[in-house]
Amino acid sequence: MKKKTIYIIHLLSMLLLLLMTACEHEVLSSGHPDEGETSDDKVRIEIFARANDYKLPSTKGTDNENKVGKTPWILVFKGNGENATFIEAVQAFELVGKRFVILTKQPAGNKYQLLILANPQSRFYYGDNVTGYDFNADNLLTRINPGITTLSEVCKNLRTEPLDSPSLTTIPYNGADEPIPMSYLLEVDKIDNTTKIENSDKSSLQLIRSVAKLMIINNASNFKLKGIMTVVNVPRQGQWHNLDGSIMDNTSNLTEYQYDAAYSSPLVTTEVVTGGQSTENNPIYLYESDKRNEPYIIIQGSYENQDYYYKMAIVDDTLQSMNILRNRAYKFTIKTVKGPGYDSVEDAKISKASNTALDFTILVDDSNSYEIIANNDYYLAVSNSVFIAYSNNSTTHEAFNVITDCKKDFPDARSITDNEMDVEEGSFHLSYPEDGKIPIVENNISPRITPIGVFVSNRLQWHEEGLIAIDGTKRINASVTLKLGNLEKQIHIRQRNAISTKGDTLRFMPTSNLDPLKSEINYYSLSAYVEDGNDNPRSWIKLRSSIPDSDRNDTEHITVDDGIIYIEVLPNYGSERNGIVYLTTIGNPGSSKNGSSVKRIKIDITQSGRVNN
Known part of the structure; x- marks a missing residue:
């Protein structure tokens, strides 16, 4: 009887193992074939990528700013630099916790540009802020023509979803499950089984965020920072990838971040930190902006036990206007407040900036x-x-x-x-x-x-x-x-x-x-x-x-x-x-x-x- 029981157990174990193997094969071959099942002209490539670190300064922010989704888009171009022409657009897939993409094989003898777009939004815009398209291959091909459209044209025209104007309570990428769009451009000599989507030193690619982030820290002993009331004259939209370092013209495409039309509450509140108050854990995310847009912030704070509003232009330590660049962190530290501000947000908005009344320093993260x-x-x-x-x-x-x-x-x-x-x-x-x-x-x-x-x-x-x-x-x-x-x-x-x-x-x-x-x-x-x-x-x-x-x-x-x-x-x-x-x-x-x-x-x-x- 004991031998029969052992035999039955072995038999059941073998059947269970066969069932598990069959299930595993079904998962592997469902939707995305493994490398052995790709057609002769295709190749499966693993993607090694992570978010570019904010190493300067050491900032906190939201969890979303470091998330890199498992299904980025890869746009392939043939040729050198900005004049390379489009070949195909393929979305990566997740398999056993890793990212893979199946690309068409390309021979050696040419250069190929791989434009990686991570954390895709549900819709993309091309050349304007009016017409949105569901983010899929078919719609990309209606705007990008194989063999004709260049890398430069795609980078110039492929844009994020526009924010509302005014955006009211919406701070982009500050909500749950709203990862920041990121990009990277990698050049390879061919596309085959030896191709690696990684750096030449085998390290992961450091993707570049499409936005900057802004934080305010108060260390002034005579002032208590309560929050940011509004951010004005900032772009509604950004390019997915900045190829040449220039800033897209957004002068007619600006918005305002605010809690509501009456400014009944701060858009961002501070938390108490050693030496004062800070918005580091709740930063403002901004698209790239030319200094000609004249962006500014209205903050609320208590000076000599009286609440006031102060207008802060986005300027450097010498009070010169500055561009806002992607993947940078702008950290304003208030050291001393020299006088009272304004009694209302509306009054502060029409006034000159109070930067001269606020003794501050700015640290710009250009770690990229x-x-x-x-x-x-x-x-x-x-x-x-x-x-x-x-x-x-x-x-x-x-x-x-x-x-x-x-x-x-x-x-x-x-x-x-x-x-x-x-x-x-x-x-x-x-x-x-x-x-x-x-x-x-x-x-x-x-x-x-x-x-x-x-x-x-x-x-x-x-x-x-x-x-x-x-x-x-x-x-x-x-x-x-x-x-x-x-x-x-x-x-x-x-x-x-x-x-x-x-x-x-x-x-x-x-x-x-x-x-x-x-x-x-x-x-x-x-x-x-x-x-x-x-x-x-x-x-x-x-x-x-x-x-x-x-x-x-x-x-x-x-x-x-x-x-x-x-x-x-x-x-x-x-x-x-x-x-x-x-x-x-x-x-x-x-x-x-x-x-x-x-x-x-x-x-x-x-x-x-x-x-x-």
């Missing part, structure tokens, strides 16, 4: 522009890994910024050093910080941002790899090395002569030139932008492509696909002037543009003047 290395404990990042000074003077320059969230006070491995002894004496050295140490996080204020200064003379241009000294000695590069625990980063410091009053065109392109007196430096360029500055550099520094007679209205930003960017410096009829250009390059043109070999260069341009300062 930082080069970051990390371990499991902390990260170390730099704003740029190359610094080039165009200057005839022997002076100190702010070469780059260091940012870290490290709290460990390493006794030895926390250093900033130069190789001054390896180059000509007096041509270069570290200027600040004077103690040569990387500042770490203190008093829980994270992250820690530190500007690094270097002294550079006009003799440094002759100290670069590839050049030979008179005595036959091989020159080496000037550099600053950061060491933080087991993380290490090196920054290349370079110098060229100042630009003459006649102007010049600086060429950043693949070249064999080593002569520092020629206006040509060997880099494979991807993109560039001119930073705002006191000398209005955007009026006299113009970014150009290599295409003859190219008609470009936007000379402040540029993206190219041939590795060549020209920086034109116009003639100067006034006094000496200065401007900053940031250039993004890739070390190996044969690798992915989004891989770990991408570098950022800070170019500090001084132009001589006809009039003495």
Whole structure:
């Protein structure tokens, strides 16, 4: 009897195992075939992606801002850069907790651009804010033509769902189960079984959010921040992916965030934190906005035990209007309030901004522009890994910024050093910080941002790899090395002569030139932008492509696909002037543009003047 019982148990176990196997096969082959069942011209590819970290500053926000859905859309384009033409649009699917997409195989010999659109909304808009389409392949094909529509056209026209105007209680992406649209552009050499949708260093792609976020923190002892009443003159809509860095014109497509028409309650309330009040856990999300839209915020607070309303323009520490850029975090910290505000929201709205009555600082998260290395404990990042000074003077320059969230006070491995002894004496050295140490996080204020200064003379241009000294000695590069625990980063410091009053065109392109007196430096360029500055550099520094007679209205930003960017410096009829250009390059043109070999260069341009300062 016992043997029969054991036999029956074994038989039932085998039957149960067969049933489970059959069920598993049914799940795998339902709707999305496994790799063995794809047709000969298709390939299944796993997607490795996550949200780009808000590393600067360390912010909280809502859970939605870090969610990356399992079913992003992949739009495939054939060709180089912005002129690549559309091939297909495919939505990914989830299988065993992972993301997969089945794409049509594409041969080697061409470049392919994969535009990844994560967290799709129920509808998309194309070229306007009027007509919405259900987000599916059939509707995408009514607007995007295979073999005809370019990547540039799609990025320009593919837009999010517009907000209401006024939006009343609606703060985009602040509700439950409302993840933020994100995007990423990945270049691959072919599409087959070896294709990986990941970075070249095997890390996950860091998707870029389509919105910025804004927070207000109050540390003023004479003021109690109660909340944000309204946000005015902000865009209703954004582009899914910003290809060239320019901001979509939204001047006729603005809205206002408010609780209700009567402003009967704050749109966002604060919570008590150490030292004051904060909206960090309940941020405002905003689409990209040009400073010409003149956005502003009305806050409510108690000053000397009396409630007032204050109008805050979105400006920097010098009270200059600023653009709102995607995937940035704008953190306003009120330090002191110098007087009363207005008795009503309506009065505050028609007044001048109260920024002069509010002593504040602003920290802007541009961590997407930082080069970051990390371990499991902390990260170390730099704003740029190359610094080039165009200057005839022997002076100190702010070469780059260091940012870290490290709290460990390493006794030895926390250093900033130069190789001054390896180059000509007096041509270069570290200027600040004077103690040569990387500042770490203190008093829980994270992250820690530190500007690094270097002294550079006009003799440094002759100290670069590839050049030979008179005595036959091989020159080496000037550099600053950061060491933080087991993380290490090196920054290349370079110098060229100042630009003459006649102007010049600086060429950043693949070249064999080593002569520092020629206006040509060997880099494979991807993109560039001119930073705002006191000398209005955007009026006299113009970014150009290599295409003859190219008609470009936007000379402040540029993206190219041939590795060549020209920086034109116009003639100067006034006094000496200065401007900053940031250039993004890739070390190996044969690798992915989004891989770990991408570098950022800070170019500090001084132009001589006809009039003495």
